[in-house]
Amino acid sequence: MKQIVTVTLNPAIDKTITVDRLTVAGLNRIKHVRMDPGGKGINVAKVLVQFGASAVAWGFQAGVEGRVLMQMLDDLNIHSRFFQTAGNVRTNLKVVDEATKQTTELNEIGQQPSDSVVQDFIRAFEAEMKATSLLVLGGSLPPGLPQDFYRTLIVIAGKYGVRTILDADGEALAAGIEARPFAIKPNLQELEALVGKRLPTDEAIVHAARSIHAQGIPCVVVSMGAEGAIVAMREGTFRARPFPITPISTVGAGDSMVAAMAHCLAEGMPVEEMVRWMTAAGSITASKPGTEVCTLTEVSLKLDAVEVTHL
Ligand SMILES: Nc1ncnc2c1ncn2[C@@H]1O[C@H](COP(=O)(O)OP(=O)(O)OP(=O)(O)O)[C@@H](O)[C@H]1O
Numbered sequence: 112m113k114q115i116v117t118v119t120l121n122p123a124i125d126k127t128i129t130v131d132r133l134t135v136a137g138l139n140r141i142k143h144v145r146m147d148p149g150g151k152g153i154n155v156a157k158v159l160v161q162f163g164a165s166a167v168a169w170g171f172q173a174g175v176e177g178r179v180l181m182q183m184l185d186d187l188n189i190h191s192r193f194f195q196t197a198g199n200v201r202t203n204l205k206v207v208d209e210a211t212k213q214t215t216e217l218n219e220i221g222q223q224p225s226d227s228v229v230q231d232f233i234r235a236f237e238a239e240m241k242a243t244s245l246l247v248l249g250g251s252l253p254p255g256l257p258q259d260f261y262r263t264l265i266v267i268a269g270k271y272g273v274r275t276i277l278d279a280d281g282e283a284l285a286a287g288i289e290a291r292p293f294a295i296k297p298n299l300q301e302l303e304a305l306v307g308k309r310l311p312t313d314e315a316i317v318h319a320a321r322s323i324h325a326q327g328i329p330c331v332v333v334s335m336g337a338e339g340a341i342v343a344m345r346e347g348t349f350r351a352r353p354f355p356i357t358p359i360s361t362v363g364a365g366d367s368m369v370a371a372m373a374h375c376l377a378e379g380m381p382v383e384e385m386v387r388w389m390t391a392a393g394s395i396t397a398s399k400p401g402t403e404v405c406t407l408t409e410v411s412l413k414l415d416a417v418e419v420t421h422l
């Protein structure tokens with residue numbers, strides 16, 4: 112069976128700190144700290160490993176934090192290929208406010224990979240596509256990489272018949288879409304930025320998702336936090352509503368959706384089932400601390416609790 116490759120060009124160590132109530136411009140005493148390997152493609156790989164899929168995480172890494180990150184991936188039994196560059200992997204701070212149940216994210220900009228390492232990456236990536244069925248591209252681009260870097264990778268993957276799921280935002284998403292990835296998964300804010308207007312109703316979101324689908328993107332998934340998701344595909348447009356949870360940290364919820372999509376595509380599952388899997392995976396991850404992700408058993412048990420409507 113061919114593998115799934117996830118790419119995290121700007122990985123991170125996620126440092127999640129919990130405070131009773133966040134006081135801006137005041138002293139905050141930290142109750143709890145946890146560290147997780149982070150970055151969108153890495154989170155997708157974490158879920159896929161839990162699901163028993165054959166996945167490899169690719170990207171750039173640097174410095175002491177890079178070594179710590181590689182050790183964290185090893186500890187989670189995640190196969191990886193990270194190209195070493197100068198500097199240090201970033202640390203992204205996630206501040207959980209227990210009183211409001213809100214998380215504030217402070218993400219570093221990341222480390223610029225050298226040109227020669229980028230060229231090495233592209234060469235090896237192209238070779239790897241021959242053994243790959245599905246590609247997941249996730250997260251921000253590190254400084255120095257052109258905004259159309261994802262488009263370049265999608266074009267290379269396409270030469271080998273590899274389908275791509277793209278989870279990015281801003282210019283990287285807009286440029287990536289030009290290469291016609293198989294799927295995109297913007298959250299609502301990212302979709303609004305992409306279409307350049309507010310989308311205040313389900314009808315407006317459906318219209319925007321369908322119009323992007325009509326531009327040649329087979330699967331458009333719009334994630335909407337506690338409101339669930341809207342999915343536009345050839346088979347139809349679906350509205351998914353999750354079961355209620357107590358959100359602990361929503362960090363990685365969107366990545367868990369992407370991972371569930373990759374899993375379902377690899378398994379050739381029917382579209383409506385895929386919508387169920389994606390929603391359940393996102394919601395279970397949102398109910399876990401830090402950047403901890405859902406497991407196969409947890410998701411399987413909750414599939415029937417997701418409400419899916421064919422619009
Ligand atoms: N508070 C919540 N209650 C129930 N389900 C949730 C909640 N937050 C997230 N989810 C689930 O996770 C999915 C993805 O969430 P969201 O739209 O916040 O993704 P995202 O913004 O891409 O997240 P991230 O970038 O942090 O991974 C939702 O579609 C939903 O199924």
Ligand SMILES: O=P(O)(O)OC[C@@]1(O)O[C@H](CO)[C@@H](O)[C@@H]1O
Pocket residue numbers: 121123125148149150151154203216218249250251252362363364365366402
């Ligand atoms: O700064 P980016 O690359 O946009 O997002 C990075 C990040 O916030 O995304 C993941 C959650 O989706 C976290 O693990 C990680 O810290």
